[in-house]
Amino acid sequence: MKVDIDTNIFMAGLLKGSTVRAILNFADADFYLPEEGIIEVRKYADELCSKAGYTNEEFEELISELLENIRLISIQDTKPYLSEAEKIMEKIDIKDSIFLAAALAIEAGGIWSFDNHIKEQTRIRVLDT
Numbered sequence: 001m002k003v004d005i006d007t008n009i010f011m012a013g014l015l016k017g018s019t020v021r022a023i024l025n026f027a028d029a030d031f032y033l034p035e036e037g038i039i040e041v042r043k044y045a046d047e048l049c050s051k052a053g054y055t056n057e058e059f060e061e062l063i064s065e066l067l068e069n070i071r072l073i074s075i076q077d078t079k080p081y082l083s084e085a086e087k088i089m090e091k092i093d094i095k096d097s098i099f100l101a102a103a104l105a106i107e108a109g110g111i112w113s114f115d116n117h118i119k120e121q122t123r124i125r126v127l128d129t
Contacts, residue, residue: 001109002030003127005070006099007037008114013066014041014059015052020129024069031070031112034078034102038063073102081105093117100124 005024010033012020024031041048041063049059078101085101086094096117103111103124110125111118119126 004103004108004111006113007040034073077105092120
């Protein structure tokens with residue numbers, strides 16, 4: 001099954017001893033993340049490193065490790081679906097449109113998210129840990 005993950009899931013996968021990391025590494029699913037998710041993670045790198053006790057080098061290594069099991073969805077691939085996703089998410093949280101657009105682009109079986117806003121939409125099934 002194709003599963004689109006949101007940024008919070010990816011960030012949870014960076015934590016030591018994380019159940020999310022184990023699932024991302026060993027579950028029998030194809031995980032996808034919009035490129036924008038990696039941009040967001042790197043935007044908060046210093047804060048995440050501080051909270052998790054990682055050096056920047058360790059942090060980048062973890063990102064690389066996780067990305068071995070996650071395919072990135074390019075901005076180009078999500079663009080044709082963004083308008084539909086924005087219409088669905090406009091009254092919920094338009095900032096989350098990219099995750100819905102990515103799920104539509106790959107014809108995902110679900111979006112794995114902790115975000116209550118994503119859970120409000122009904123177009124794509126939402127998975128939880």
